[in-house]
Amino acid sequence: MSGSSRRLLGLAGLGAALLLSGCWERPPVESVQRGFRGTGMVHVANPRLEAAKVAANEAPESSPRVAVEPGTPLARDVYKNVKVLGDLDVGNFTRLMAAMTQWVSPEQGCNYCHKEGNFEDESLYTKHVARRMLQMTQTVNSKWQTHVGATGVTCYTCHRGMPVPQRIWFKDAEGLEGGVFAGWRYGQNAPARTAGLSSLPKEPFSAYLLGNGEIRVGSSKALPSEHVASIQHTEWTYALMMHFADSLGVNCTFCHNAHNFATWDGSPPTRATAWHGIRMVRALNNEYLEPLGPTYPKAALGPAGDAPKAYCATCHKGLNKPLYGAAMARDYPELLAPIPVVQRAPAQTVVPVGTITKVFFVVGRSDLAGEAIETVDSTAKSLAANPAVKVAISGYADKTGNADKNLELAKNRAFAVRDALKKGGVGEERITMRKPEFVIGGAEADARRVEIIVVE
Numbered sequence: 001m002s003g004s005s006r007r008l009l010g011l012a013g014l015g016a017a018l019l020l021s022g023c024w025e026r027p028p029v030e031s032v033q034r035g036f037r038g039t040g041m042v043h044v045a046n047p048r049l050e051a052a053k054v055a056a057n058e059a060p061e062s063s064p065r066v067a068v069e070p071g072t073p074l075a076r077d078v079y080k081n082v083k084v085l086g087d088l089d090v091g092n093f094t095r096l097m098a099a100m101t102q103w104v105s106p107e108q109g110c111n112y113c114h115k116e117g118n119f120e121d122e123s124l125y126t127k128h129v130a131r132r133m134l135q136m137t138q139t140v141n142s143k144w145q146t147h148v149g150a151t152g153v154t155c156y157t158c159h160r161g162m163p164v165p166q167r168i169w170f171k172d173a174e175g176l177e178g179g180v181f182a183g184w185r186y187g188q189n190a191p192a193r194t195a196g197l198s199s200l201p202k203e204p205f206s207a208y209l210l211g212n213g214e215i216r217v218g219s220s221k222a223l224p225s226e227h228v229a230s231i232q233h234t235e236w237t238y239a240l241m242m243h244f245a246d247s248l249g250v251n252c253t254f255c256h257n258a259h260n261f262a263t264w265d266g267s268p269p270t271r272a273t274a275w276h277g278i279r280m281v282r283a284l285n286n287e288y289l290e291p292l293g294p295t296y297p298k299a300a301l302g303p304a305g306d307a308p309k310a311y312c313a314t315c316h317k318g319l320n321k322p323l324y325g326a327a328m329a330r331d332y333p334e335l336l337a338p339i340p341v342v343q344r345a346p347a348q349t350v351v352p353v354g355t356i357t358k359v360f361f362v363v364g365r366s367d368l369a370g371e372a373i374e375t376v377d378s379t380a381k382s383l384a385a386n387p388a389v390k391v392a393i394s395g396y397a398d399k400t401g402n403a404d405k406n407l408e409l410a411k412n413r414a415f416a417v418r419d420a421l422k423k424g425g426v427g428e429e430r431i432t433m434r435k436p437e438f439v440i441g442g443a444e445a446d447a448r449r450v451e452i453i454v455v456e
């Protein structure tokens with residue numbers, strides 16, 4: 001063999017080795033130390049590939065918020081079926097609809113969720129899903145700040161301009177089959193991206209991101225008393241960890257000090273964020289995504305008939321912070337938390353001068369009881385809503401028995417009504433106290449009263 005052909009063989013051998021090794025990446029390669037020296041906690045990145053990631057993960061620009069003038073109508077004043085966004089002003093409601101279209105269905109437009117020309121129609125399943133998605137987004141941003149911080153998410157974080165987000169998961173229909181002879185497969189030896197193309201089970205998600213399975217490979221007890229760390233759980237745990245690393249574009253040392261994967265002592269704070277993330281994803285799958293199953297058409301369901309679900313990659317898409325941490329949710333306060341219900345003052349009613357409200361009392365007593373409390377209460381509310389109205393209060397007494405005592409009683413009853421009105425927010429300057437009067441004739445019960453008379 002000549003020297004040159006030997007060299008050629010050598011080159012071919014090197015080429016084959018590179019091809020077969022599978023994990024070869026064209027340089028340059030850069031590394032950033034993330035832990036103490038000697039711990040091997042290093043993040044390895046290739047700036048050439050990073051550049052492509054940057055382009056694919058740019059957040060779209062937000063349109064400016066619509067200024068709200070006092071008196072601007074709310075969505076619920078104008079529209080019919082607004083169960084989530086009813087308390088948002090119409091200007092920003094329309095702005096959000098436009099943004100949702102850009103985030104979820106830019107090609108299909110408004111009609112992806114709406115029947116042409118009839119926005120209040122509720123017949124499309126996409127509208128029902130979108131309504132639940134609005135609530136889910138509000139929940140992520142308000143209840144899971146332990147994970148998403150102040151950065152938060154919008155529909156775009158998951159959807160990226162597509163009605164069906166990339167990187168979602170379904171239950172593995174074949175994993176649980178297998179029978180006695182085929183053995184226990186659980187999707188093993190069927191390289192899937194979900195498990196980083198390893199021969200690990202490809203669907204650890206039902207156990208850990210839908211169920212509350214213990215993500216553990218070592219038992220916390222000396223003897224295997226409770227069988228938490230079975231081989232099955234060990235394989236699922238590693239498969240899940242491959243998914244974490246793949247979803248975030250990091251290696252294991254991003255969250256672990258690899259000398260001991262179990263201990264939290266040497267783990268970076270990112271592991272705690274991930275811990276909350278696991279709980280958040282479980283909640284989203286259980287409370288929002290899985291229950292949407294019956295809403296979807298059959299074709300949208302997985303091979304086991306279940307609804308599409310989220311995992312880490314659904315938001316992260318290869319980055320440790322989705323969209324490089326762009327805080328676009330801040331531009332849409334209505335997505336940060338459920339919109340507070342706008343309390344309106346009751347409409348002003350005209351209270352004509354001369355209107356009389358009667359408050360009745362028990363024999364011999366001057367305290368308010370039963371219906372009298374309600375009467376004074378509702379009068380106080382009506383006066384609070386009509387601040388220009390002034391009233392006079394006068395007590396009545398009958399002449400039977402000791403007249404002086406009766407007058408004293410009438411006076412005390414009038415004071416009780418005044419005090420109750422004041423307590424209900426009516427200023428003293430709006431109340432005039434009149435002298436008690438004797439009732440001439442009439443029923444006895446009618447005599448034991450105080451009148452509130454509108455005088456202005």
Ligand code: HEC
Nearest residue numbers: 079080081082083084085097098101110113119120130131
């Ligand atoms: C991704 C789905 C989706 C897209 C796309 C979408 N909408 Fe909506 N739209 C909804 C949902 C969900 C509601 C109900 C909100 C609620 O319950 O508070 C709604 C409600 C409405 C209503 C109120 C109708 C009523 O009377 O009840 C109007 C108007 C509206 N959208 C206009 C638009 C316009 C205009 C566009 C396009 C620029 C658009 N929407 C795009 C999901 C969508």
Ligand code: HEC
Nearest residue numbers: 100126129130133134137154155158163164168308309310
């Ligand atoms: C945490 C990630 C996530 C966020 C945030 C999110 N979605 Fe979704 N969305 C999903 C998943 C997962 C599905 C199921 C995919 C499928 O339908 O196959 C989905 C499905 C949908 C669908 C049904 C698509 C179809 O054709 O089946 C609509 C419409 C939708 N989302 C609208 C929205 C809107 C509007 C928002 C923001 C208010 C939003 N989503 C926020 C994850 C998300």
Ligand code: HEC
Nearest residue numbers: 215216217218241242244245251252255261262271274275
């Ligand atoms: C994004 C952060 C993150 C990454 C990346 C990550 N892990 Fe984990 N890992 C965790 C968290 C959080 C737990 C604990 C889960 C719990 O307690 O619910 C965990 C648990 C484990 C456990 C179980 C420890 C025990 O108590 O038995 C092992 C083993 C493990 N990880 C190995 C790995 C390996 C190997 C990799 C790389 C392929 C990796 N992890 C990548 C966050 C991460």
Ligand code: HEC
Nearest residue numbers: 148149151152244270273274277278311312315320321325
């Ligand atoms: C609903 C979207 C969403 C899902 C799903 C999600 N994350 Fe996150 N995650 C975020 C956001 C947003 C941030 C950025 C928070 C910030 O800027 O403080 C983040 C941050 C993190 C960080 C911290 C990164 C850093 O550099 O500090 C880790 C670790 C992490 N996520 C792990 C996970 C893991 C593991 C899962 C799956 C179990 C997961 N995430 C699922 C949205 C999500």
